[in-house]
Each structure stands twice: as structure tokens, then as C-alpha cells.
Amino acid sequence: MSTAVSAPAAVAALPVEVTGLMKRFGGLTALDGVSLRLEPGICLGLLGPNGAGKSTLIRAIVGRVLPDSGHVRIFGAEASTAAARQALGWIPQELAIYPRLTCRENLVSFGKYQGLGGARLTEQVQWCLHWAALEDRAGDAAGMLSGGMKRRLNMAAGIIHKPRLVLMDEPTVGVDPQSRNRIFEMIEHLRSEGMSILYTTHYMEEAERLCDRIAIIDHGRIIAEGTSEELVRNAFGSRSEVTARFSGNPEEIAAWVKQRGGTLSEGAAQFTVTRPTEIAPLLDEASTRGIGIEDVLLRRPNLESVFLHLTGRELRD
Amino acid sequence: MISAIVRTAITGLRRDRASLALSFVLPIAFFTIFAMVFSGQHDTIPQVKLIVVDQDHTLASRNLVRGLEREGSLAVSTRPESKDPKAPAPDYTAATAEAAVKAGNFPVALIIPAGWGQHPLAFNGSDGKAPEIQLLNDQSDTIAPQIVAGLLQKAAMTSMPASMAGEGEKYMKQYIGGLTPEQQKRWDANMAQLNAIEKRREDAQAAAGASVPDSSSSFNGMIKVETRGVAGEHKNKNLISFYAAAIGVMFLLFTASGSAGSLLEEQESGTLDRVLSSRVTMTTLLAGKLTFNTLLAFAQLTVMFLWGWAVFHLEISGHVSGFVVMGLCTAFAVAAFGIFLASMCHTRGQLGAVSTLLILVMSSVGGSMFPRFMMPEAMQKAGLFTINAWAIDGFQKVFWRDLPISQLWQQVSVLLGIGIVLFVLSRRIARRWEYS
Numbered sequence: 001m002s003t004a005v006s007a008p009a010a011v012a013a014l015p016v017e018v019t020g021l022m023k024r025f026g027g028l029t030a031l032d033g034v035s036l037r038l039e040p041g042i043c044l045g046l047l048g049p050n051g052a053g054k055s056t057l058i059r060a061i062v063g064r065v066l067p068d069s070g071h072v073r074i075f076g077a078e079a080s081t082a083a084a085r086q087a088l089g090w091i092p093q094e095l096a097i098y099p100r101l102t103c104r105e106n107l108v109s110f111g112k113y114q115g116l117g118g119a120r121l122t123e124q125v126q127w128c129l130h131w132a133a134l135e136d137r138a139g140d141a142a143g144m145l146s147g148g149m150k151r152r153l154n155m156a157a158g159i160i161h162k163p164r165l166v167l168m169d170e171p172t173v174g175v176d177p178q179s180r181n182r183i184f185e186m187i188e189h190l191r192s193e194g195m196s197i198l199y200t201t202h203y204m205e206e207a208e209r210l211c212d213r214i215a216i217i218d219h220g221r222i223i224a225e226g227t228s229e230e231l232v233r234n235a236f237g238s239r240s241e242v243t244a245r246f247s248g249n250p251e252e253i254a255a256w257v258k259q260r261g262g263t264l265s266e267g268a269a270q271f272t273v274t275r276p277t278e279i280a281p282l283l284d285e286a287s288t289r290g291i292g293i294e295d296v297l298l299r300r301p302n303l304e305s306v307f308l309h310l311t312g313r314e315l316r317d
Numbered sequence: 318m319i320s321a322i323v324r325t326a327i328t329g330l331r332r333d334r335a336s337l338a339l340s341f342v343l344p345i346a347f348f349t350i351f352a353m354v355f356s357g358q359h360d361t362i363p364q365v366k367l368i369v370v371d372q373d374h375t376l377a378s379r380n381l382v383r384g385l386e387r388e389g390s391l392a393v394s395t396r397p398e399s400k401d402p403k404a405p406a407p408d409y410t411a412a413t414a415e416a417a418v419k420a421g422n423f424p425v426a427l428i429i430p431a432g433w434g435q436h437p438l439a440f441n442g443s444d445g446k447a448p449e450i451q452l453l454n455d456q457s458d459t460i461a462p463q464i465v466a467g468l469l470q471k472a473a474m475t476s477m478p479a480s481m482a483g484e485g486e487k488y489m490k491q492y493i494g495g496l497t498p499e500q501q502k503r504w505d506a507n508m509a510q511l512n513a514i515e516k517r518r519e520d521a522q523a524a525a526g527a528s529v530p531d532s533s534s535s536f537n538g539m540i541k542v543e544t545r546g547v548a549g550e551h552k553n554k555n556l557i558s559f560y561a562a563a564i565g566v567m568f569l570l571f572t573a574s575g576s577a578g579s580l581l582e583e584q585e586s587g588t589l590d591r592v593l594s595s596r597v598t599m600t601t602l603l604a605g606k607l608t609f610n611t612l613l614a615f616a617q618l619t620v621m622f623l624w625g626w627a628v629f630h631l632e633i634s635g636h637v638s639g640f641v642v643m644g645l646c647t648a649f650a651v652a653a654f655g656i657f658l659a660s661m662c663h664t665r666g667q668l669g670a671v672s673t674l675l676i677l678v679m680s681s682v683g684g685s686m687f688p689r690f691m692m693p694e695a696m697q698k699a700g701l702f703t704i705n706a707w708a709i710d711g712f713q714k715v716f717w718r719d720l721p722i723s724q725l726w727q728q729v730s731v732l733l734g735i736g737i738v739l740f741v742l743s744r745r746i747a748r749r750w751e752y753s
Contacts, residue, residue: 025753059753062594066752082596090594094587113595157591 013075015040015087015165015196016061021070023056023220030056031067032220038165043187043197045211047204047303049313053220054200055093058169061198062090074165086115089163091155093170099143103134103153106142107160114161128156131186148179155186165196172206184209204303214303218311228303235309236301239272242279243299247292256289263308270308272301335670343674350681353693364392364694365461368414368426371395375434377480381469382429384476388468394423411451418453418547419718421710424461424690426453427469437473437480437540449541456546457559457717458690466542473540479511557629558716559688559709565621566647566708567676567685569614573655574672576610580659581668584750599751603656603744610652611645618644632716639715642722646732647708653739654704660746679703707731 016038023031030053038044046054059065061072063080074084097106107125111117116124129135132152137145142153155171168187172180187210190197201207207214208228215225224231245268246253257264260282262271273279276298283293307313330336369385371378386393397413399406409417414426430448450469454462474481486504490496496504583589592602622640625631633640658675662668680686682696683705689697700706711728714720 059590064590064594064753085594085596088594090591092587092591094590096587096591098588110591110595113592113597115596 013040014038014073015075016198017071017073018057018061019071021057021060021072022068023060023065024068029220031060031070033070034217034220034222036215036222036225038196038198040196041194042212043191043199043210045207045214046198046200046217047202047207047214047307048200048217049202052217054202054217055169056220057217058090058167058198058200061167062088086161087163088165088167089159089161091158091166091168091171093173095150095154097142097150097154097157100141102139102141103129103145104138106153106157110157111160116161124160124162128160131189132156133182146179148175148182151175151179151183152186155183159190163195165198166190168197168199170200170202172201172203204307207303216303216307216310218307218313223310224306231303231306232301235306236272237274239274239301240276241299241301241305242271242273242282243297244269244271244283244286245294246286247294248290252289253291256286256291260285263312265308270305273298335667338674339670343677346674346678350678350696353696364390365425365464366392366394366423367465368394368409368417368423370409370411370414370426370428372411372431373429373433374431377434377437377477378429380477380480381437381473384472385427385468387476388472390464391468415453415547418455420720420724421455421457421714421718424455424458425465427451427465428453434480437477437484449543452542452544453547454544455718457713458688461690462544466544469542470540478514479508482508482511557625557631558712561621561625561631562709562712562716563685563705565618566651566683566705567680569617569648569651570654570676570679570704571672572617573610573614573651574658574668574676575655576613577606577652577655577659578665578668580606580656581662581665585665589750593751599747600744603740603747607649607652607656607740610655611648614648614651615644618648635719636715639720639722639725640712642725642729643708643711643715646729646736647704647711650704650708650732650736650739653736653743657739657743657746660743680705684709704732704735707735
């Protein structure tokens with residue numbers, strides 16, 4: 001999907017089309033030829049560790065980062081043009097709200113910045129307050145809200161003009177699990193209304209729960225893209241993942257795990273097996289070598305496994 | 318342990334340039350400015366600009382004028398400057414001299430009336446024999462008229478000895494009944510010598526045109542002077558308008574830079590990014606901030622002057638239009654200054670330090686802390702690069718000199734010019750916020 005070429009008419013209708021995007025900050029290459037397409041009504045997750053280039057890509061799509069080369073088109077319009085700005089809503093990672101203004105005043109301000117006014121503005125403010133479950137706090141200063149409420153207001157301010165495309169840059173950063181679930185419900189509501197969403201996160205569970213498709217980004221490059229199942233299947237086929245914890249000489253354990261084609265992470269060894277029956281010979285060999293077995297877990301690989309498989313690093317590195 | 322804490326603090330301070338500047342540069346800058354103003358430790362003596370109108374045209378009045386011209390502390394003008402050296406402007410008259418003082422171009426004018434030379438001395442107050450010299454002054458400058466009055470007495474006693482002696486003889490004859498023939502003979506011989514000295518001085522002055530400083534001792538009170546304020550007269554609280562403008566502008570600068578600092582807060586919080594991703598452009602955003610800060614500054618000035626009116630009986634009723642014009646122009650320049658500073662700085666802390674440093678220096682040099690006429694000439698000229706000086710001058714024209722709005726064109730042009738230039742510069746610098 002990442003570099004596919006479509007007919008011009010179809011390209012014009014795409015919510016997002018990124019082609020060969022390059023961006024350097026001094027000696028750091030933040031985006032290294034990124035190409036990406038977002039189909040209408042789809043929630044595309046951009047999954048990658050901190051510093052992978054997620055935020056830079058989002059900011060380039062918003063028009064806040066000028067790429068060194070490459071193109072970004074929003075529904076066919078160049079990024080940062082009036083048409084592109086009107087079509088997209090951006091929910092930045094930072095709490096980009098006015099802390100001294102009330103929730104309602106914040107939404108009115110951002111609505112006016114987007115060109116809303118009159119009854120449409122009133123209607124949209126009310127809709128956003130309801131969507132973010134902030135109706136009973138509408139008159140409270142944003143700075144006085146809890147962390148989760150601020151996050152929800154931050155999201156509401158980004159979609160006050162009801163855009164066709166929403167870019168969410170890690171909207172759940174620093175949020176407690178309960179508030180996170182509330183935010184997930186808000187996003188699912190937007191999906192049900194047919195909005196196209198580009199969602200960046202470094203939480204695998206979020207990507208798996210919310211996103212129709214997932215693009216994995218690392219070191220400024222899209223290294224894989226597809227549905228969650230496609231990514232796992234492409235990386236592991238029908239194989240399963242065995243995670244085992246061993247006791248004994250760490251150097252001997254590391255050498256043996258490597259010899260068996262596994263990886264070590266946070267004290268746990270990971271192997272892939274085609275059939276569950278392959279586990280017994282593996283454990284027998286460990287015992288033979290005097291390596292103690294503490295616990296063993298067999299599971300289907302997930303996105304975390306895919307990322308580890310593709311990059312040799314964990315998502316949260 | 319203590320040394321570790323001290324070392325950490327020193328390292329922190331060394332890397333915080335803003336705090337370093339506030340700690341060391343600001344006190345030194347202030348010390349220098351105050352020392353230059355109050356200790357006279359400067360190269361140039363602050364000269365008092367003085368107009369002299371000689372309506373008497375006698376040897377005595379001419380000698381007095383020349384005596385005043387010889388004073389290094391006075392810059393005497395007898396006629397306006399002419400752009401064409403071949404066609405000098407006509408001498409000042411009493412009316413044009415008064416107008417020049419009213420307009421604030423000169424702090425003092427001396428009018429030597431016709432007939433004064435007949436009786437230049439006035440023992441026991443005015444005896445009604447001769448008209449008195451008139452000293453017209455601008456009451457906003459409280460020092461200049463006192464300097465002129467003192468130097469007038471000195472110049473009279475040193476530059477016209479024959480006239481003084483002649484007058485003395487008249488009073489002596491009046492009060493003690495005259496001299497013996499022998500005394501009269503010796504008196505006449507001495508008078509001849511004094512007249513010769515005066516004549517030689519006049520000839521030498523005419524030939525060389527040089528000013529020779531005279532260090533004779535002064536003698537107060539012999540020349541009767543009638544002092545009349547022609548600007549700011551009949552105002553019981555006329556310093557209030559000066560301080561309302563002077564202090565007002567200084568605090569306006571602080572408020573404007575603080576308010577413009579919201580740009581930096583918004584940049585740090587990410588709000589600026591979000592705003593610029595909407596339909597709002599950087600030019601629109603800065604124009605909005607400029608408009609708000611202008612209105613805020615104007616509201617501040619209004620409150621300040623209303624307080625002056627309510628508590629100190631400042632006359633506002635006749636000056637509303639002048640106040641609005643000067644207030645809006647000052648507010649505009651100050652608001653643009655704040656936005657310029659904010660666009661220059663990278664953090665709110667940096668803005669706080671830079672603005673404190675700049676505003677305090679500008680306010681001291683520009684006349685917000687003490688009147689500019691107290692400063693050396695070079696510093697007075699430096700003050701013209703500050704918003705404070707132009708704003709204070711404009712408000713003085715309105716409230717002190719009662720000048721019409723048309724006379725504010727210079728201050729209005731400069732303040733609007735400063736505002737426009739600073740705004741354009743801010744817009745250019747703010748490009749760094751537009752895109753990464």
C-alpha cells in the first residue's frame with residue numbers, strides 16, 4: 001500500500017496521500033522517503049516507538065512542517081492550503097487549549113478560528129461538549145479540569161469544525177486507563193460517523209482496538225503496512241510465539257537462545273514455532289544444557305512481535 | 318555539601334543568560350545613567366536654551382546680551398535658525414519668543430524692554446523708573462529659569478561695569494547728596510576707564526565674535542526681573558500630566574511585553590501550532606495580538622488619566638481629542654514593541670529578562686523616571702530613540718502647552734512609524750513559528 005499509484009480521480013478523493021516525504025532537522029533524518037495513503041472512512045494507525053517520526057509525519061500532513069522533498073495531499077489539495085486546512089482536524093499531542101478560558105469559550109474560540117459562526121458554531125460547540133462528555137463542566141476553566149478531561153477538551157477543539165479527516169497524535173498520552181477507555185469510545189463514535197482518521201500511537205493495544213489498518217514506522221520509514229492480521233501473517237506466517245524464562249548462567253542462556261534463532265528481551269527468550277509440538281524438543285535441549293526453565297508461554301504473535309521481528313527493538317524502546 | 322550546592326547554583330546562573338543580564342548588566346546600566354544625570358560626570362554641560370529679545374537697543378542692553386552669550390551654560394538665540402545662511406531670519410520679537418516657549422522649543426525667553434538701559438539697576442525693588450526685564454518660562458522645566466535668572470545677574474554685573482557704576486552714582490547722589498568736586502573728578506576718571514573697557518569688549522566681540530567665559534563672582538538681585546510662566550501657567554497640578562504620561566508609558570511597555578508574551582506561552586503549549594493549522598495565518602494572528610495590546614494599553618492610559626482627574630484634578634475636559642490621538646498612537650507603538658520583543662525571544666523567561674532590561678533603560682533615558690531636561694545633551698538625543706520620549710512630549714503638548722492636535726504631527730508620525738516598523742520586523746521574525 002505504501003507506494004502504490006492510483007488513477008488521478010481516485011487520488012483526488014483520498015483523504016491523505018503522502019509521496020516520498022523527506023525531512024531532515026540538521027543531521028537528524030526525521031522522515032526518510034515516507035509514502036502513505038489513507039482511504040476514506042478508514043482509521044489508519046501509525047505505530048512506532050518514540051522518535052520514529054510519527055509526529056513529524058503528522059505535522060507535515062497538517063502543514064506545520066515543510067518537507068525537504070515529497071508531497072502531501074489532503075483530498076487532493078496541497079497541505080497547508082486553505083482547502084486542506086478546512087478539511088482536516090488536528091488533535092496534537094500537547095494540551096493545546098487556553099487554560100484560563102472555560103471549556104465552552106475554548107471551543108467557541110477554536111470554532112471561530114475555523115471560520116464558524118452563528119447557529120452553526122453554537123450547534124457544533126454543543127455537539128463537541130456532548131461528544132467529550134463535558135457538558136456539565138462547560139463553564140469551568142480548562143486549567144481546572146482533570147488530566148483526562150483536558151485531553152477530551154483538546155480532542156473536541158480539534159474537530160469543532162467537523163472535518164472529514166482527523167489526525168490524532170497520541171491523544172492518550174498520560175491518561176489513566178478509565179479516561180483512556182472514554183477516549184476510545186469518542187474515537188469509535190467518530191469512526192461510526194464515517195470520518196477518516198490517522199492515529200499515531202506507540203501502544204499496540206490502541207492500534208489493534210481502534211485501527212482498520214496499521215502502518216509501522218521506524219527511523220522515519222514505513223516498514224510495513226496492512227491490517228493487524230496481515231502484518232502478523234506476513235511476518236510470522238502460521239507460526240506461533242513461545243516466550244520462556246530461564247535460570248542459569250546468563251551468557252550461556254544468551255548464546256543458546258541465539259543459536260536456536262530466538263531473541264532475548266527483558267530477561268525473556270522468544271522463539272517462533274510452526275506447531276506447538278516443537279516446544280517439547282526446545283525445552284528438552286535447554287534442560288540438557290543445564291538451563292533451568294521457570295515458565296513457558298505459547299501465543300499467536302501480535303503487533304509488538306511484528307515490530308520486534310522487523311526492527312529488533314521493542315515498541316517502547 | 319554546601320560547596321556542591323553553590324557550584325550547582327553558579328553553573329545554573331552561568332547558563333541562564335537572562336538572569337545574568339538582570340544581575341549584572343541592568344544595575345550597571347542604571348548606575349551609569351543616574352550617575353551621568355546627577356553627578357555631572359559627562360563631557361558636555363547641559364546647556365539651557367534661551368531666547369533673548371533686545372527691544373532696548375542700548376549699549377547696556379547689547380552688553381547684557383553679549384554677557385549672556387559668553388555664559389557657557391546658556392545657548393542664546395536672538396533669531397530663529399534659517400536654512401538659508403544668506404537670508405537670516407528676522408530677530409525674535411516678544412510674541413515669537415513667547416510662541417517658541419509655548420511650543421516647547423525653548424524653556425526660557427528674556428525680553429529686555431525699551432527704556433531698560435536708562436535704569437538697569439533696581440535697589441529696594443522696583444522704583445517705577447524703568448521697565449523690568451521679562452523672563453518667560455515653561456513651567457515643565459523648573460531648573461532652566463533659575464539658571465537663567467542667576468546668570469542674568471552675573472552677566473549684568475560683569476558685562477556692563479560702566480552702566481552699573483553709573484547707576485550706582487545716581488543712587489549714591491539720591492541717597493547721600495552727591496560728591497565733593499575732588500571725589501567727583503576721581504569718580505569721572507574711573508568711569509572713563511570702565512567705559513573704555515566696555516567699548517573695548519564690544520569692539521573685540523564684534524571683531525572676533527568669540528565667546529569668552531567670564532568667571533566673575535555673581536551678585537544677585539540688582540537686575541529686576543519679572544518672571545511669567547507662558548506654558549503650564551494657571552495650573553495648580555500641572556506636573557500630574559507629566560507623571561501620568563511618564564509613568565504610564567513605562568508601565569504600558571511592561572504590560573505590552575507581558576501580554577505579547579502570550580505568544581510564547583501558546584508556542585510552548587502547542588496552542589500556536591493548532592491556531593496556525595486553522596484558517597488563521599501568522600499575519601492575522603499578530604494583527605489580532607497587536608489590536609488587543611493596543612486597546613489594552615489605551616485602556617490603561619485612560620484609567621491612569623481618569624485617576625489623575627479624579628484624585629489630582631488633572632484637566633481632561635479640554636484635552637479629550639488630544640488625549641485620544643496621543644493615547645492611541647502611544648498604545649500602538651507600545652503594543653508593537655511588545656510583539657517585537659516576544660518574537661525576538663524564545664522563552665517566556667527570556668522575554669521577562671530582556672523586556673525588564675530594555676524597558677527600564679528606555680524609561681530612564683526617555684524621561685519616564687526624571688525629566689529629560691535634566692540630562693546631558695547627548696543623553697537627551699539618545700532619548701529620542703525611545704517611545705517614552707516621544708509619547709511624553711506629545712502628552713506635554715496636549716496637557717501642558719494646550720497645543721492643538723495639528724501640532725502633534727511630529728510625535729504622531731514618529732510613534733506610528735515606530736509601531737509600523739516594529740510590527741513589520743516582528744512579522745518577519747515570526748516566520749520561524751510558521752513552519753518547522
